[in-house]
Amino acid sequence: MELQEAQQETVTLNNGVTMPLLGLGTFRLRGPENLIQAVDAALECGYRSFDTAFVYRNEGDLGHALHQLLPKYGLSRSDIFITSKLSPADLGPGACDACLKSLTELGCEYLDLYLIHWPGKQGWRSDDARNQMARDESWKALENLYHTGKVKALGVSNYTEAHLAQLLESCSVPPAVLQVECHPRLQQTVLVGWCKQNGVHLQAYSSLGCGDLLRDEEVCKVANIHGRTSSQVLLRWALQQGVGVIPKASTPTRIKENFQVWDFKLSHEEAEMLKGDGTEKRYCWDPSGVA
Template structure:
C-alpha cells in the first residue's frame, strides 16, 4: 500500500489480516480539537493505523476526527486500521457489550483489532484466581464477535507467557497480536521469541520509555550518527525486530517525524549498543503477578 509516495510497511497476522507496523497511539490524547489535529497530521504523512482503548476515554473524539478527515484524503473506513481494547472493568461477562459500546462511540461497524487490555479485572486483587475465568469468558465473547465479522482480528495486551499459554489451551480462535511495553531497557527477548514460535505478532507500547529513553546518551549517540532524532532510533530498534510500534504524539511535526523511519537502517552493533546492562526497567504496569 502506498499513500502520498510513502510505502506503508505491514505485517500479515496469523489469520491473514494485514496490519500496518506503525500506527498512531492515542493514550492521553483528549478533546476533539487535539484528536483532529493529530489525526490530520497522521493521515497526511501516511499513517493508516490508529490505536485507542475504552479507558482512554477518547474513542468518540477519534471516531469523529476520522469521519471528518478521511474524505479529505480520499480514504474510506476500509483504508484504515482501528484498534481498541476492553477495559479491565468489563473483563468477564460484560466483554461483548463493552466492545459494541466502543464501536458505537467510534461510529464504526467493526474493529480491525480488539484486545483484552489487562489480564486482571478492575477491583480484584492481582492474585485472585477468578481472573483466569474472567479472561476466558471475555475471550469467548470476543470469539463470537470475531465469527460474526464485528472484529477482524483478536489480541491481548499486557499478557505474560503464562497468560498466553493458558489462552492457547482454551481458545477456538488464537490471539493474533500481543501488545506489551517493549524498548531497549525492556527487550523481552524470551517473550518475543515465544510469540514468533506461536505465530503471534508482538506490538510495542511505550517505545520511548515514557520519554526517558530520549535522553539516554547511547540513544543520542546513534541518532547523531544518522542525523535523526532519538525517537526515530528507538522506533527503528523495534521495527527491525519485526515488532510493531504505536508511538503517541500530539504535535504534527512529531507525528510526521515518527513516521519517517523506513529509510533508516541500524547495524547489529548499533542496535546492541542501545540495550542496557541487562537490568530490565518498566515504565508502565507489571502484569507478572496477575493470576
C-alpha cells in the first residue's frame, strides 16, 4: 500500500525529544476492533503520535493494534510517539509500578512521554496537603524511570501554575509537556505564558469543547470562510500558536479530517472571532482547587 506522505509538524521538547504537534487521542475509545480501525486509519493518513492513559482502559488494545499495523505501513516502534499517564489512584508510592504496568500493557520497552494525569490522589480531598507530597514522590519515581530510559520525556496534566511552580522547586528533571483543556473559549493565557517562559510545551485536550464548539455560531462562520469543518478550524487555532492537539476520533473519516489542518491559516481577525464574547467556559475538570 502506498503511504501518503505525512505533513505532520513537530516540536522539539526541552530535553531534545521530537514530538508531533498533532496526535490521536484515545479517551473513551475501547475494544480491539475499535482500536484497530482507528489506528489503521490514523497511520494511513500520517498520524505518528498516540495518546492514552491507564484510566482509559485501552492500553492493551492500543498496543496490540500498533504491533499488528505498524508493519503494514513499513513502520517500526521508533517511528511513532506514545504517551500514557499515571492514574490518580497510583499517585505517590505506586508511580513506578504503574508506569511499568503501562509499558507491559502497551507491549513497549519505553514510553516517549509519561504524564502525571491529575495533581491530586484519588480518594483524597482536593484540599488535602498530602497531595503535594504525593506529586513530589511520584515525580522522583518518574525521574528514575527517565534516567533508565524507560521514559523518554516527562510531563504533567491538569496542573495549575501553582502546581508547576512547586514542581520546579523540587525536581531535577523539569517537565517537558503540560497537557490541559484548551480551546478558543478557554485559552489558558496564563498557563501558555508560563510554559513559554519556562520551556514547557503546552498540549491541548478537549480542543473541540467536548463537541459543543462544533456547533458554535462563530466557529461555523470561520469554517465557512475557509471551506473547512469546525473541528479543523478549532485544531488549526491551537496549532498556529504552537499548541499541540490530540483530538479523539473513532471513524476513519473524522480521523482523516482532523489531520487535514496544515494547508490553511486563520487570520488574526478570525482568531478573535472564535473567542465569542470572551466568556471562558470549561468543559472538563477544574484542578484549581487541588492543594
